Amino acid sequence: MAIALAAALGRSLAGCVLVGVAVLSGQLCIGWSNDLVDMRRDIRAGRRDKPLAVGSLAPSRTAAAALGAGAVCVPLSLACGVAAGAAHLSGVAAGLAYNAVLKRTRWSWLPYALAFGLLPAFVTFGVPGRPWPPWWLMTAGALLGVGAHLTNVLPDIDADLAAGVRGLPQRLGRARSSALAVLALLAASAVLLLGPPGAFGPVGWMGLAVTATLAAAAVAVPRARRSHSRLPFLLTLALSALDLAFLLLRGTGLR
Numbered sequence: 001m002a003i004a005l006a007a008a009l010g011r012s013l014a015g016c017v018l019v020g021v022a023v024l025s026g027q028l029c030i031g032w033s034n035d036l037v038d039m040r041r042d043i044r045a046g047r048r049d050k051p052l053a054v055g056s057l058a059p060s061r062t063a064a065a066a067l068g069a070g071a072v073c074v075p076l077s078l079a080c081g082v083a084a085g086a087a088h089l090s091g092v093a094a095g096l097a098y099n100a101v102l103k104r105t106r107w108s109w110l111p112y113a114l115a116f117g118l119l120p121a122f123v124t125f126g127v128p129g130r131p132w133p134p135w136w137l138m139t140a141g142a143l144l145g146v147g148a149h150l151t152n153v154l155p156d157i158d159a160d161l162a163a164g165v166r167g168l169p170q171r172l173g174r175a176r177s178s179a180l181a182v183l184a185l186l187a188a189s190a191v192l193l194l195g196p197p198g199a200f201g202p203v204g205w206m207g208l209a210v211t212a213t214l215a216a217a218a219v220a221v222p223r224a225r226r227s228h229s230r231l232p233f234l235l236t237l238a239l240s241a242l243d244l245a246f247l248l249l250r251g252t253g254l255r
Contacts, residue, residue, distance in 0.1 A: 116148065192247050
């Protein structure tokens with residue numbers, strides 16, 4: 001999605017690839033370090049989908065990989081420009097802060113909001129003139145981040161509470177977290193579709209209808225089955241991609 005946004009802004013092929021590998025390296029650093037932080041909890045919870053929890057991967061190798069990804073992320077991000085690099089590295093730092101501390105506090109939503117909200121700035125700061133992204137694009141990104149946090153946590157709320165993890169979704173409970181997730185995801189779609197200049201036509205109404213369906217499905221699965229399925233989070237990613245597609249189809253004048 002970052003690559004698609006970069007292409008829509010007129011970045012060259014090399015620029016789009018640079019954006020993509022910078023984002024990828026940051027996500028690998030965040031993801032691998034998160035598995036390290038959660039290893040003992042995942043073992044106690046019997047997570048069979050985690051290589052560290054089942055002993056098929058050594059923690060030292062995961063730590064080396066996370067550090068390597070983080071080390072690569074810094075020059076790749078700064079190669080897009082100092083302002084762009086600062087925006088992206090701030091988002092990566094927010095993800096690492098979530099892993100280390102904030103996921104266990106009432107502020108667990110904040111790193112997601114910051115990282116998702118800063119992603120458009122990373123892309124726009126890398127084009128000539130370094131323009132700020134429009135307010136509606138950053139706002140929609142932040143709302144998508146909050147929705148992603150909630151749908152990512154929903155399947156594991158019970159296990160998290162048993163392990164003493166009390167982020168915002170765990171404090172709210174499954175029902176209220178589900179409702180907030182739907183509201184955040186729908187609000188993100190509405191901001192993306194209503195924020196850009198131009199008439200809000202049939203494409204916009206169709207976009208809202210489809211995204212409403214995906215948002216409802218993203219929270220219905222864990223509520224109905226109380227499972228550890230990653231489907232809710234995957235549906236949220238699909239909703240984000242759909243939002244971006246409608247944004248680009250509308251022609252927003254971002255360039």
